[in-house]
Amino acid sequence: MSELDARLLAAHAARDHRALVALYREAAETADTPEAAGFYLTHAYVFALEQDHPAAPDLRARLIADGRESS
Numbered sequence: 001m002s003e004l005d006a007r008l009l010a011a012h013a014a015r016d017h018r019a020l021v022a023l024y025r026e027a028a029e030t031a032d033t034p035e036a037a038g039f040y041l042t043h044a045y046v047f048a049l050e051q052d053h054p055a056a057p058d059l060r061a062r063l064i065a066d067g068r069e070s071s
Contacts, residue, residue, distance in 0.1 A: 004030070020047045021055055038068045045069075 001009075004027055011019040024044035031037035041063055048056035063069035 017047050017051055018053065020044070021051075021053050021059075025055070025059070034066070038063075038066060041066070042068065 004023065008020070008023050008027065011023055021044050024040045024047065028037045028040035028044060031040055041059060045056065045059040045063060047053070048059055060069060064071050
């Protein structure tokens with residue numbers, strides 16, 4: 001398990017949704033494939049929406065640019 005995976009699991013266990021936005025964003029930026037990046041970015045966006053996180057508009061824009069969200 002990678003260090004990032006361990007931090008993601010710990011944030012899930014702690015129900016730290018604010019941290020999950022940042023961690024899933026980090027995972028998207030370091031993903032090996034576009035599919036994995038999209039998966040992680042979508043999770044970051046969902047957690048951002050749930051808490052009205054300021055990163056939500058940027059995450060949505062990235063998903064649109066990647067063809068994973070409609071404009």
